Amino acid sequence: xxxxxxxxxxxxxxxxxxxTLRCSPRSGDLSVYWYQQSLDQGxxxxxxxxxGEERAKGNILERFSAQQFPDLHSELNLSSLELGxxxxxFCASSVGVGPGTEAFFGQGxxxxxx
Amino acid sequence: xDSVTQMEGPVTLSEEAFLTINCTYTATGYPSLFWxxxxxxxxxxxxxxATKADDKGSNKGxxxxxxxxxxxxxxxxxxxxxxxxxxxxxxxxxxxxxxxQLTFGKGxxxxxxx
Numbered sequence: 764x765x766x767x768x769x770x771x772x773x774x775x776x777x778x779x780x781x782x783t784l785r786c787s788p789r790s791g792d793l794s795v796y797w798y799q800q801s802l803d804q805g806x807x808x809x810x811x812x813x814x815g816e817e818r819a820k821g822n823i824l825e826r827f828s829a830q831q832f833p834d835l836h837s838e839l840n841l842s843s844l845e846l847g848x849x850x851x852x853f854c855a856s857s858v859g860v861g862p863g864t865e866a867f868f869g870q871g872x873x874x875x876x877x
Numbered sequence: 878x879d880s881v882t883q884m885e886g887p888v889t890l891s892e893e894a895f896l897t898i899n900c901t902y903t904a905t906g907y908p909s910l911f912w913x914x915x916x917x918x919x920x921x922x923x924x925x926x927a928t929k930a931d932d933k934g935s936n937k938g939x940x941x942x943x944x945x946x947x948x949x950x951x952x953x954x955x956x957x958x959x960x961x962x963x964x965x966x967x968x969x970x971x972x973x974x975x976x977x978q979l980t981f982g983k984g985x986x987x988x989x990x991x
Contacts, residue, residue, distance in 0.1 A: 765920060796978055806966065806981040819978050853920060860977040863909040863928035864970070868920035 766790065769854050769869035777877055781842040784872045788835055788856030794818070795837040796857075796866060797829055801850040812837055813860060844876045879904045883967045883982035890957055890989050898952040898985045900941075900967035908969040910934075910943050910950040911979065915964045924952075924965070957989045 766789035776782055788795050797809040799822075808821035812831035823829075826844075831837045841848060851873050855866040883900040890896060902908065909928045913921040925934030930945035939954045950967060967982040 765922070767920070798979075805983040806979075808978045808980065811978050821978060855921075855979075857977075862971050862977075863926055864977055865923050865926070866979060868913075868922070870918075870920045 765867040765869065767854060767856050767867050767869035769852075769872050771872060772870065773873050773875075775875045775877060776844060778844055778846060780844050780876075781840065782844065782874065784839040784841070784852055784854075784874075786837045786839070786854030786856075786869060788837070788854075789867055792856035792858050792867070793835065794857045794860055794864075795831055795835070796855040797823075797837070797839050798853040798855065799850045800853060800871070806853075809839070818860070841874070846876050849874055849876045879908070879969060879980045881967050881969055881980055881982035883965075883985055885983070886964075886986040888985060888987050890987070892959055892989055892991050893956045894989075896952070896954040896957045896961075896987070898965055898967075898987070900950045900952065900982060902948050902950065902967075902969050904948075904969055904980075906971075909971045910941070911968040911970070912939070912941055912950070912952050913966045913968060913979075913981075915966065915984070917963070921966065957987070959989045959991055962987055962989045 768787040793814045809823040811819040829839045851871045855868045911926045912924040914924045925936040927934040927943035933942045964984045968979040
């Protein structure tokens with residue numbers, strides 16, 4: 764158990780809908796990362812927050828947004844969903860940022876858009 | 878931009894065979910290098926890491942050496958077990974100032990048969 768909790772584990776929704784994925788980082792970790800894992804694209808970095816502030820942005824679509832709350836949990840909002848958004852979404856957390864910092868991953872949320 | 882290339886799988890080995898999974902990278906600066914492992918139905922776990930040239934990371938019998946001259950970080954294990962069956966990801970981070978999200982290779986699926 765990595766200590767990172769993601770809910771829900773599975774989500775099935777229709778095209779055009781909006782969903783929210785939730786992540787609780789390990790106790791004491793200030794940094795949260797979101798990744799998307801799909802068969803064709805592999806593991807892609809979406810966005811990072813550090814202590815409530817956006818720190819880095821990757822290949823995140825404009826239809827997607829995220830935030831980190833004062834209690835350090837994070838939510839990833841996906842809207843106007845398309846079939847191609849079906850993927851496994853991982854949250855990871857780390858104590859800080861720096862060379863060699865280990866990121867701890869949750870078990871992921873599997874999103875299926877039908 | 879940064880990228881990681883690792884050998885395509887799947888790789889099937891008999892128990893006690895020698896394992897090598899090749900990984901090369903392209904990055905500016907001096908990134909940290911990682912191997913993560915994903916067991917079926919689980920999130921990614923850090924297997925080993927190296928933060929500077931000629932460092933050797935090791936864990937659970939796995940080893941990898943950071944070779945700056947060949948931009949490589951090949952994963953090796955002398956004698957694999959059935960329990961090593963998983964997907965292995967090579968990754969880098971920290972090549973740019975303040976940039977510590979992970980850039981992953983596409984993953985190599987390893988199956989070990991008794």
